[in-house]
Amino acid sequence: FCIATLFSRIEMEGVQRWIGMGPIRLHAGLLLLPVIVSFLPDLRKILALLAVFVLGLTISLQPDRAAAVALLLGVLTLATAKRDRWSFGMLAVAAMGCVGAFWQQDPLQPVQFVEYVVIDAWQFHPLIAIILSGALMLAFVLPLRGLGLRNNIHLFAAMATIMGFAIMSLLGPYPTPLIGYGASAIIGYGLVLGLATSREIVRGNGS
Template sequence: MPAPRHRTMPCAPVWLAAAALVAAVTSGLLFFHVGGAPAAYLPLNAASLLLALIAMFAVPAGRLGGQGAAWVVALSLAGMVATLVSGFDLDGVRRWLPLGPVRLHTAMLLLPAMIAALPHLAVRWQLAAVAVAATVAVLQPDAASALALGIGFVASHWQRRRAPSIAAGHAVVATGIIASAFRADPLAPVRFVENAVADGWALHPGIGILILAALLFAIGAPALMRRSHRDSALGVAGVWTGFAAASLIGPYPTPLAGYGAAAILGYGLAMAVLRGLPVRDWPHGNGTGRSGEDD
């Protein structure tokens, strides 16, 4: 098979993702202002938005090679595992790492970037990484993270879903979703963190519609990179779909529009990874972004 040609990614999709992130976060800021959120909420999310936008363009386009992708996955897993050892404990739930007065939800911060980089690893390392991430989600416990991991993995490997190794990965993430869903979650929803769409609608239907529309825009924006990154871009969109779906059906944080720095920063990091990944032009490829080997 001819060697893949590499080129840098067009910048237009990144600017579109930046606009989507601004729209989603701004809809949340409007919700905070109208709903009377605590004074610290608005500046924290606004500052996180600025940092995320900087991060999006911090990595030169196409400069993150295979070794860089491996480091992204390894560091992301290390951060998520750290919650079980030294993370913030709230009623037996460990999903956060403290950063001064701020608690960062590690899966929202790191999982999107991990899924973006994952398809650039050998399959055996992909399966190992997914198994570790699913185990962490069960132990924390965090059904939202397990769902985001599952949808992200399925979306990023959809073209290869019939490969035996990928089917094994599907079994791993499905087990993680089921196991985490059946673990007790003692945390009550916090206003402006969870249920942002429903609470925004309660304030004014226009706010609820705005939050939902902006969130859908932010979820879909990474998928527009699919011609450049195929599996990685769809995987990132899948992760945010999982987090958003969990927030609509259970007491889990609303990503980007709800209060919290982690999701906003995580969006920026994931887009930075997507921008940094080399684009592969496969002259006779299988449409998966890989040569079809199951190494």
């Protein structure tokens, strides 16, 4: 699905980050990357490494620096939990994809209410920016409350990926997830929580 962005006709100034579903345009990274990262621990090690390579290459060709950092943070979370040569190999591949994305120029200009949401809110009124930032942080923290990293690595890695998008939205013209205009991040976030709930149900039935 993410690779489809390279062949999509949805393009802005040479950048291809979106997939079309009829009249709807969705940001592929915000929609799918957290979900894909959450599945990496379930794959065979060589397939997980190959998946990260394909993702890193696709992201660097789009190009999308925010998605590159998001992938790097997600894989870093996996490597922190697993600490084996395969996870560190994935981390190295994700880092190379990040370098590739940053190597290219990103010509897109920010769109109001999509990019720089917190910064624009601060300029309008600091209290609004604080409320938005607090709501965004709660969206990351509450699903992880009381959970251990090793037993819930899927959810931690997915949340780290979304957090990568949030961090980059403060540093450059990239969409602000969840509190910015657009459905892609909201749908992706919902998919991540739905998958986490399903895993808990399966785990409970298994025990």
